[in-house]
Amino acid sequence: MSDKPPQALPHHPPLTTPHAASSSGSATHNPQAKIDQAEHGALEAITGVWNAFHGAGEALRGNILKGVDTIAGDRDKTGESIAQSGWEEIQQGEQKLYKR
Numbered sequence: 141m142s143d144k145p146p147q148a149l150p151h152h153p154p155l156t157t158p159h160a161a162s163s164s165g166s167a168t169h170n171p172q173a174k175i176d177q178a179e180h181g182a183l184e185a186i187t188g189v190w191n192a193f194h195g196a197g198e199a200l201r202g203n204i205l206k207g208v209d210t211i212a213g214d215r216d217k218t219g220e221s222i223a224q225s226g227w228e229e230i231q232q233g234e235q236k237l238y239k240r
Contacts, residue, residue, distance in 0.1 A: 184236050184237075184239070185236070185237055187233075187236055188232075188233045188234065188235070188236030188237030188238075189233065189237060190233070191229050191230070191232050191233030191236060192229075192230050192233030192234055192237065193233070194229060194233075195225075195226045195227065195228070195229030195230035195231075195232070195233055196226065196230055197226070198222055198223070198225060198226030198229060199223050199226030199227050199230065200226070201222060201223075201226070202219050202220065202221070202222030202223025202224070202225070202226055203219070203223045204219070205218060205219030205222060205223075206219030206220050206223060207219075
């Protein structure tokens with residue numbers, strides 16, 4: 141047996157990933173965050189579909205009113221503004237639906 145003391149093993153830093161060092165709780169390592177993100181995406185899609193559907197109804201109603209106003213000789217622009225706001229609501233719904 142030798143009288144030499146045993147040599148210490150070389151020191152290695154602990155293995156970490158970039159995500160482990162942060163305390164932000166990224167969605168990739170947090171199952172609840174993934175569920176929350178999926179729920180948010182589903183709600184955004186449902187809201188987008190509803191906005192597009194409601195906007196289509198408003199655009200239809202506005203165009204019908206615009207046609208009635210034209211036939212009646214009324215120069216009121218109410219039907220036209222309703223139709224325009226309906227088209228804008230359709231666009232908002234599409235943005236929510238396809239923003240992924």
